[in-house]
Amino acid sequence: MSKGLEILSQLSGTAGGPAYDAMFVNASLQGHQEADQIHGSDAQAGxxxxxxxxxxxxxxxxxxxxxxxxxxxAAMDGRG
Structure with a gap:
């Protein structure tokens, strides 16, 4: 199963609330970090x-x- 489908499966199996919100934000952050690395590399050396x-x-x-x-x-972790 692809990472994206795995995350969607986890999110769909989680009831709404703080646990879902944290999982969603963490997955979104990870995806954006990966996109930043890929696009940054392509922008420099594509x-x-x-x-x-x-x-x-x-x-x-x-x-x-x-x-x-x-x-x-950070806000969700109490650091913000």
């Missing part, structure tokens, strides 16, 4: 100029989400 432009264009959207999700996670 073999296709169109790929580099697309990846570079995605970065300004990914980075603010990473920051917001990290803040949400």
């Amino acid at each position: 073999g296709d100029p169109a790929l580099r432009r697309a990846a570079a264009g995605a970065m300004p959207r990914i980075r603010p989400h990473l920051s917001q999700l990290a803040q949400m996670q």
Whole structure:
């Protein structure tokens, strides 16, 4: 099972509330961290100029989400 499907399965099996919220934020943060790494790498060293432009264009959207999700996670952990 792919990581995304595994996360969806876990979320669908969890009742709403703090446990679900924490799982959702953690999964979202992990996904955005992976997207940041992939797009950052492609923006710097992608073999296709169109790929580099697309990846570079995605970065300004990914980075603010990473920051917001990290803040949400910290607040949920009592650190925010």
